[in-house]
Amino acid sequence: MPGTWITTRAWLLMLPLLVVMIAVIGWPLVDTVRLSFTDAKLVGTAGGFIGLDNYAKMLGGSNFQRALITTTCFAVVSVAAEMVLGVLAALLLNQQFRGRTALRALMILPWALPTVVNATLWRLIYNPEYGALNAALTQLGLLESYRSWLGEPGSALAALIVADCWKNFPLVALIALAALQAVPRDITAAALVDGAGPLNRFRYVTMPYLAGPLLVALVLRTIEAFKVFDIIWVMTRGGPANSTRTLSILVYQEAFSFQRAGSGASLALIVTLLVTILAVAYAALLRKAAGAS
Amino acid sequence: MERQTPLFTAFVYLGALLLAIVILAPLAWLFVMSISSAADLSAKPLNWWPDEIDLSRYRALLSTIENTAGAAFVASLLNSLKVAGMATLAAVAVAIPAAWAVSRTATVSWSLYAVIATYMLPPVALAVPLYMGLAYFGLLNSVFGLALVYLTILAPFTTWLLKSGFDSIPREIESAAMIDGARLDQILRLLTLPLAAPVMATSALFAFLLAWDEFFYALLFTSDLRAKTLTVAIADLAGGRVSDYGLIATAGVLAALPPVLIGLVMQRALISGLTSGGVKG
Numbered sequence: 001m002p003g004t005w006i007t008t009r010a011w012l013l014m015l016p017l018l019v020v021m022i023a024v025i026g027w028p029l030v031d032t033v034r035l036s037f038t039d040a041k042l043v044g045t046a047g048g049f050i051g052l053d054n055y056a057k058m059l060g061g062s063n064f065q066r067a068l069i070t071t072t073c074f075a076v077v078s079v080a081a082e083m084v085l086g087v088l089a090a091l092l093l094n095q096q097f098r099g100r101t102a103l104r105a106l107m108i109l110p111w112a113l114p115t116v117v118n119a120t121l122w123r124l125i126y127n128p129e130y131g132a133l134n135a136a137l138t139q140l141g142l143l144e145s146y147r148s149w150l151g152e153p154g155s156a157l158a159a160l161i162v163a164d165c166w167k168n169f170p171l172v173a174l175i176a177l178a179a180l181q182a183v184p185r186d187i188t189a190a191a192l193v194d195g196a197g198p199l200n201r202f203r204y205v206t207m208p209y210l211a212g213p214l215l216v217a218l219v220l221r222t223i224e225a226f227k228v229f230d231i232i233w234v235m236t237r238g239g240p241a242n243s244t245r246t247l248s249i250l251v252y253q254e255a256f257s258f259q260r261a262g263s264g265a266s267l268a269l270i271v272t273l274l275v276t277i278l279a280v281a282y283a284a285l286l287r288k289a290a291g292a293s
Numbered sequence: 294m295e296r297q298t299p300l301f302t303a304f305v306y307l308g309a310l311l312l313a314i315v316i317l318a319p320l321a322w323l324f325v326m327s328i329s330s331a332a333d334l335s336a337k338p339l340n341w342w343p344d345e346i347d348l349s350r351y352r353a354l355l356s357t358i359e360n361t362a363g364a365a366f367v368a369s370l371l372n373s374l375k376v377a378g379m380a381t382l383a384a385v386a387v388a389i390p391a392a393w394a395v396s397r398t399a400t401v402s403w404s405l406y407a408v409i410a411t412y413m414l415p416p417v418a419l420a421v422p423l424y425m426g427l428a429y430f431g432l433l434n435s436v437f438g439l440a441l442v443y444l445t446i447l448a449p450f451t452t453w454l455l456k457s458g459f460d461s462i463p464r465e466i467e468s469a470a471m472i473d474g475a476r477l478d479q480i481l482r483l484l485t486l487p488l489a490a491p492v493m494a495t496s497a498l499f500a501f502l503l504a505w506d507e508f509f510y511a512l513l514f515t516s517d518l519r520a521k522t523l524t525v526a527i528a529d530l531a532g533g534r535v536s537d538y539g540l541i542a543t544a545g546v547l548a549a550l551p552p553v554l555i556g557l558v559m560q561r562a563l564i565s566g567l568t569s570g571g572v573k574g
Binding site (some may be wrong): 003007024025089099105110122123138255 | 308313317322323335337339390395400408410416418419420421424428442444448506513531541544548549557563
């Protein structure tokens with residue numbers, strides 16, 4: 001069968017998907033670019049061309065800079081904590097003990113819990129008047145009086161990061177565990193016979209098997225964390241005093257709360273560009289890692 | 294590992310206990326809140342276990358008497374089912390032929406990367422034109438409009454999953470049938486699709502969970518009982534002036550039940566799905 005027909009047939013089979021993707025992804029993306037050069041409002045005025053004004057206003061504004069710092073802080077700290085906790089939990093689950101299968105099944109639960117339910121749950125736990133965290137800490141004698149964990153700029157972001165980590169580290173743990181189970185037992189045994197200590201065994205025997213899957217998890221989690229919206233919206237709406245306002249929350253406020261579609265679009269594209277840079281950098285890193293192993 | 298000192302074993306059990314507590318404590322508390330009376334929940338010091346088990350909120354939320362919290366909750370539950378169901382069906386329908394084509398045709402395999410790249414796009418990059426477009430076609434606050442928007446997430450996702458599913462079915466089977474004179478539609482209908490049925494079911498379930506979980510677009514594009522989904526209804530409860538925290542917790546338990554049950558039942562498929570990309574690469 002000629003190759004050109006096979007290629008044509010493939011495109012024909014992909015046609016429905018392409019039509020859908022152009023309608024709901026391609027066209028909106030192009031229209032966001034167009035809007036970003038206008039002063040359009042969300043409802044009513046179509047707006048006129050104003051060049052790069054939106055970009056200049058957004059990039060120069062302190063709101064953007066602060067949201068960028070908040071987002072980076074959230075992404076770096078929560079992803080790093082998820083990686084460390086995930087690997088530790090995976091190393092534990094890779095040991096032989098009774099109840100291991102049940103514990104591994106439990107790890108599915110936080111992952112399966114809907115993001116909004118997780119955010120609601122932690123909002124209740126952090127409640128300043130009746131929350132379980134305040135109750136537990138005061139009853140244990142660790143806290144003098146009840147605190148408003150989400151109501152104080154000093155603790156709100158940290159409280160959010162804890163809630164996000166709790167939901168996401170089990171996923172990293174499951175990915176890492178699958179990788180650990182691929183480490184051949186005879187290599188570990190040989191390293192033991194050769195007298196390698198636990199740290200050296202981890203570094204030279206286990207790590208090469210872990211690195212690839214962990215890197216993939218790192219990429220996906222960082223990109224997700226950089227786009228974070230749901231958990232923050234439900235728990236703090238970006239407050240108090242905008243201390244948890246990430247980039248996605250800022251875009252939402254600009255485009256939908258203030259209905260400034262034009263400047264909202266320009267901000268959304270800046271965020272998209274940042275995510276793309278992250279993704280491309282990571283892809284290069286992945287390719288390098290794949291080449292090395 | 295063979296060499297295990299008693300100290301090491303004790304350390305492992307301690308760690309396992311700690312991990313179990315970390316995972317279970319918040320979930321258990323969500324459940325306890327849902328069955329505690331309002332008085333128990335506002336007691337100081339807090340009652341960690343209710344004196345009397347109170348199931349009234351489950352009855353209240355699942356009742357369909359008009360103009361109650363229950364009617365609103367049931368309506369949002371049905372909306373979530375409709376939106377997630379329609380979006381999943383549509384996504385699988387467009388993804389199956391595309392995924393098969395990408396899996397079997399080397400010359401177009403690059404297009405999969407373009408599809409995956411769109412999956413990385415932040416939703417805010419599409420939200421404004423989608424809002425204007427839905428408004429133009431009168432599809433704001435409609436389950437159809439929201440299901441259409443969910444294709445932005447579900448279509449690339451299911452294509453990606455199904456493509457790796459088709460990859461695992463040997464193409465030699467298809468070649469053999471072709472040599473025997475079978476037409477392409479016969480091969481797909483009688484051979485490939487039945488073999489891929491488990492993968493298609495798994496992909497559909499994951500897509501459904503993704504739609505069930507979605508919040509951002511639902512928040513933007515729905516406004517009342519006609520289309521509001523469960524995630525938005527729960528966020529409203531959590532952010533509103535509801536003084537009964539037990540009611541919020543109950544709504545959370547009910548919304549979490551379907552995905553948690555699916556997650557537990559599908560563990561094996563889930564873990565292999567999570568790791569297939571990672572372990573191979």
